Each structure stands twice: as C-alpha cells, then as structure tokens.
Amino acid sequence: MSGLAVEASGLTRAFGEKRAVDALDLAVPAGTIFGFLGPNGCGKTTTMRLLTGLLRPSAGAARVLGHALPAEAEALKREIGYMTQTFSLYRDLTVAENLRFTADIHGMNAARRRRRIDDVLARFDLEDLTRQMAGSMSGGQRQRLALAAAVLHEPGLLFLDEPTSAVDPETRRDFWETLFDLSAAGVTIIVSTHFMDEAERCQQIAILDQGRKRADGAPDALMAGLPAQVVQVEGGDLRAAKRAMQGRPSVISVAQIGTRLRVLVDRSENDPVALVREAVTAGAEAHVVRPNLEDVFVVATRHAPGEDAAA
Ligand SMILES: Nc1ncnc2c1ncn2[C@@H]1O[C@H](COP(=O)(O)OP(=O)(O)OP(=O)(O)O)[C@@H](O)[C@H]1O
Numbered sequence: 001m002s003g004l005a006v007e008a009s010g011l012t013r014a015f016g017e018k019r020a021v022d023a024l025d026l027a028v029p030a031g032t033i034f035g036f037l038g039p040n041g042c043g044k045t046t047t048m049r050l051l052t053g054l055l056r057p058s059a060g061a062a063r064v065l066g067h068a069l070p071a072e073a074e075a076l077k078r079e080i081g082y083m084t085q086t087f088s089l090y091r092d093l094t095v096a097e098n099l100r101f102t103a104d105i106h107g108m109n110a111a112r113r114r115r116r117i118d119d120v121l122a123r124f125d126l127e128d129l130t131r132q133m134a135g136s137m138s139g140g141q142r143q144r145l146a147l148a149a150a151v152l153h154e155p156g157l158l159f160l161d162e163p164t165s166a167v168d169p170e171t172r173r174d175f176w177e178t179l180f181d182l183s184a185a186g187v188t189i190i191v192s193t194h195f196m197d198e199a200e201r202c203q204q205i206a207i208l209d210q211g212r213k214r215a216d217g218a219p220d221a222l223m224a225g226l227p228a229q230v231v232q233v234e235g236g237d238l239r240a241a242k243r244a245m246q247g248r249p250s251v252i253s254v255a256q257i258g259t260r261l262r263v264l265v266d267r268s269e270n271d272p273v274a275l276v277r278e279a280v281t282a283g284a285e286a287h288v289v290r291p292n293l294e295d296v297f298v299v300a301t302r303h304a305p306g307e308d309a310a311a
Pocket residue numbers: 015018019020038039040041042043044045046047085162
C-alpha cells in the first residue's frame with residue numbers, strides 16, 4: 001500500500017438526476033485525521049458510504065487500505081470501523097449486550113471478545129453503564145458507546161459521520177481528545193462535520209459543496225492561502241454599512257458577527273480597507289484581520305457567476 005489510506009479519482013454517485021457526489025478526487029494520508037467539511041446535503045454521508053464499500057459508485061474509482069472498490073468491499077469491511085450519523089446500535093439492548101453482539105458480528109473468539117470489551121468499557125468510560133439500556137443513555141454516553149462499538153475489532157481506519165452534531169461543546173471536546181488518542185495509536189480517522197471548530201482540529205480537510213470538492217489541504221494552509229482579504233468593521237451603523245457594501249463586484253460576502261462586520265474582499269482589490277471605508281458610516285473603524293476557516297469556507301463555496309446553485 002502507498003502511504004495513502006484512501007485514494008479516489010473521479011468518484012461519482014448519482015441518485016436519478018442528482019449527483020450526490022460529483023467527480024471527487026481524494027488522497028488521505030495514512031495516520032491522519034481527515035475531515036469532510038460541508039453543509040447538510042453536500043454529499044458527506046454518500047462519500048463515506050462509497051468509501052466504506054456500502055454503496056457502489058456510478059463512476060470513478062477508489063482504493064481504501066489498498067482494496068479496490070467496489071470489487072474488494074467485503075475484505076475492506078473487516079478493516080474499517082464506521083460510526084453512522086444516527087445511532088445504529090440496539091436501543092433495547094444493554095451496553096454490554098450491544099458490545100457482545102458487535103463482537104459476534106466480527107467473529108471474535110471468546111478470549112479476544114472479553115479482552116476487547118473490557119478494554120473499550122474502560123477506555124470510553126462505560127464501566128458503570130454495562131447494564132444500562134442503550135435507549136436510556138444520554139447523547140454523550142450513546143456517542144461513546146457507538147465509538148466503542150466502531151473500534152471494538154481494532155480497525156486501522158475509522159469513518160465517523162457527524163459524530164458530535166448532537167452533543168454539547170464539552171462532550172465534543174472530550175470526544176476529540178479520544179480521537180487524538182486513537183490517532184496517536186496509528187488509526188487513520190475520516191470524520192465529517194459542519195462545525196468549523198471541529199474541522200480546524202483535523203490535520204487535513206476537504207470542503208464539499210453540492211457533491212463537489214471545492215478546496216482541500218491543511219486548515220492553516222487553507223487560511224494562509226485564502227484568495228481574499230478580510231476586513232473587520234466596528235462601530236457606526238453596521239446594518240447600513242452592510243447594505244452599502246452588498247453587491248459591489250469585489251465584495252465576496254458581508255456578515256455581522258456580534259458587534260462587528262466581517263467583510264471578505266477579492267484579492268484583486270488593491271486597497272480593501274479604503275473600499276470598505278467608503279461604505280461605513282461615521283464612527284466606524286475598519287482594519288484587515290487574519291482569515292479563519294469560516295472565511296475559507298465562504299470563499300470556497302461561493303458560486304461563480306452563472307453557475308447554477310441547484311445543479
Ligand atoms: N438514497 C438516496 N436517494 C436519493 N437521494 C439521495 C440518497 N442519499 C442521498 N441523497 C441525496 O444526495 C445529496 C447528498 O446527501 P448526503 O446525505 O450525502 O449529504 P450530507 O452532506 O451527508 O448531508 P447531511 O449532513 O444532511 O446528512 C442530498 O441531496 C440527498 O438528498
């Protein structure tokens with residue numbers, strides 16, 4: 001195998017007329033935490049289902065852990081873990097029963113089953129919950145159980161589909177600590193999210209929009225290479241300033257964040273601050289600030305003039 005856990009070229013999946021995933025090229029280095037960032041419906045789940053071998057592509061090719069898909073999907077399934085977006089364990093089974101059932105699916109022998117279940121119960125802080133029905137657990141506990149089940153057979157590659165969309169920020173932070181532990185132990189992790197802060201924790205990301213990859217790279221590199229300048233406005237009448245700037249050819253977007261306006265100006269504009277100052281009202285201050293990942297996302301997913309946003 002190359003140093004890549006996932007390689008895909010031209011990967012496409014259509015449902016009728018709709019291309020849920022459209023000509024996707026991917027290269028995920030082994031051992032990294034790789035994120036798919038994008039809004040609802042951009043194709044994150046479909047991409048994961050293609051890469052796990054659960055769904056056949058309409059066109060294109062993928063190789064995952066050295067297995068060509070879809071031909072070698074069965075062999076691949078034994079080497080990956082997949083935590084789906086919705087809780088897919090049995091709500092009317094206990095924590096221990098769910099884990100035993102998962103171990104049976106993977107054909108583990110009794111000794112390995114016992115060792116692995118004890119290990120994940122301890123690692124994911126589930127030891128006091130072994131007799132609790134999965135259906136009566138909190139969102140965070142259920143998430144830990146789902147992750148425990150996904151790694152029970154010690155996969156080298158883990159797919160996590162929006163794993164933290166239903167939990168509070170502290171639980172999300174704890175969850176990410178667990179992911180970094182798994183990563184340090186050599187597991188490659190592919191995670192989908194629509195949260196910018198979560199995407200920033202990934203070593204590499206691909207920004208998806210309408211099934212297409214709009215940008216990819218390390219979050220820091222994407223922010224540093226943003227083809228736009230960011231001007232922040234404080235004070236004055238922000239709503240009036242926003243109205244005055246919208247529609248100007250070199251203004252990509254204007255968004256109010258608390259008591260500030262964040263203005264993205266095309267890189268071709270020589271003096272973005274002067275351009276913004278023309279629009280603001282008395283008492284306003286404008287200055288250039290560093291780009292963040294949301295800026296990268298906004299620029300990457302803006303549609304070229306004439307491009308059909310519903311394509
Ligand atoms: N089985 C299917 N049949 C028809 N259309 C589908 C099917 N699965 C997905 N789609 C469509 O493909 C597009 C991408 O869906 P997908 O679930 O991959 O997006 P997503 O980024 O995971 O979104 P979400 O975060 O809402 O799950 C959507 O327009 C969706 O309606």
